[in-house]
Amino acid sequence: MIFKPEHSVNQHVNLPNESGVELYVKREDKIHRFVSGNKYRKLKYNLLEAEKLGFNTLLTFGGAYSNHIAAVASAGRNLGFNTIGIIRGEELFDKIENNATLRFAKQCGMQFKFVSRETYRNKTSESFLKRLKEKFGVFYTIPEGGTNALAIKGCEEILTDKDKTFDYVCCAVGTGGTISGIINSSDTNQQILGFPALKGDFLKEDISKFATKSNWKLITEYHFGGYAKINNELISFINSFKKDYEIPLDPVYTGKMMFGIFDLIEKNYFPKGSKILAIHTGGLQGIEGMNSILKKKNLPLIA
Structure with missing residues (x-):
């Protein structure tokens, strides 16, 4: 390819000590300014x-x-x-x-x-x-x-050998292609958690067409009403997360995933000592469009 992507890095998220877990974000959003993430x-x-x-x-x-x-x-x-x-x-x-x-x-x-x-x-x-x-x-x-077979092949390159130390790998889910690639390149002792941006459980079938392992699960409680749906609570979380960790999140995918991860941590879903890797799949170009919608609805904007 003519443009060479930047290497993504795993950025540590400093959680309160009492959480008992470690969280890192794989900054796939930094791969390329316009062709970023997945x-x-x-x-x-x-x-x-x-x-x-x-x-x-x-x-x-x-x-x-x-x-x-x-x-x-x-x-x-x-x-x-x-x-x-x-x-x-x-x-x-x-x-x-x-x-x-x-x-x-x-x-x-x-x-x-x-x-x-x-x-x-x-x-x-x-x-x-x-x-x-x-x-x-x-x-x-x-x-x-x-999403097709060649896309899955590309998404299998998201995880590297250095990522084998993580117990959980979390990924936002749209069509199911990205998580399928992550599943295929994961270790069987890792748990892959998908956070769908859409309502419904229908994605299981689509993912099963491409995934070669069974070490995955969909967490379906954090879609905020469906694809591209958003509310004040999610906007506030996205803005606070960017302020606290200097990591921007998009409102359709990564914002919902990260909100879900933080909520699960608070609910002690992850055993103490767990290492969690959240995949930042990019999508930041959509913030401007979402803000134009929020402005019309007199809702707070995404920073």
Whole structure:
């Protein structure tokens, strides 16, 4: 790849002594300014494959504030690919400049096609993909959120040999790709905890398609009402965490995960002496978009 990522480091979080556990954050958000965290991991081998097969155009899918859309657009600009984003929501076509994510992707050269939510639900159908090929020509398809077998391969590189000393590895969960890679590269004596950003227990099946071990569990109590849902309590936690530890969290994924970890520590979920590693999967570009929503609702902003 043309851009070389920075190495992520494990940053210690200084907890009260009475907690009896040690917590570290793997700063995957520092890998790259725009293609950070799990987005770099998921795209790495997909981009190498596209290049190997001779494609010069990438096509992918996402919503108005998608970290994935922003990352694909940035990676495409860096590597010389044309990029196309199929965006959920026809009403957004004339609101690009008012949306930080779409505005950034456009600046990176991404071309958009806005579709209705009904059409978007059928985005993987043969008929829809055929129409896209008729309109855009030949392209390499990257699925929504980036999760496929090549993405799992990239996410298997998140954990290193130095991380084998941790008893628990915690990860926010969206499509299930990142945690699947972490599970596959973990030691069987480690417990992998996933914190879904969405309501429901349906992700178990998706993760099971890719995960090769059974040393994992989903903690489903910290979604705050569902994907991209947020309240004053979570905003306050994110802002306090950044102030106390100089680690920014995003409101959709890592903020909810870290809130959950702190709550579980307080409830003595982790045995005394446990070493916990929380994976920071990036997603910080979404803060600006979330703040625009919070401002409209007269809610506190994320610092």
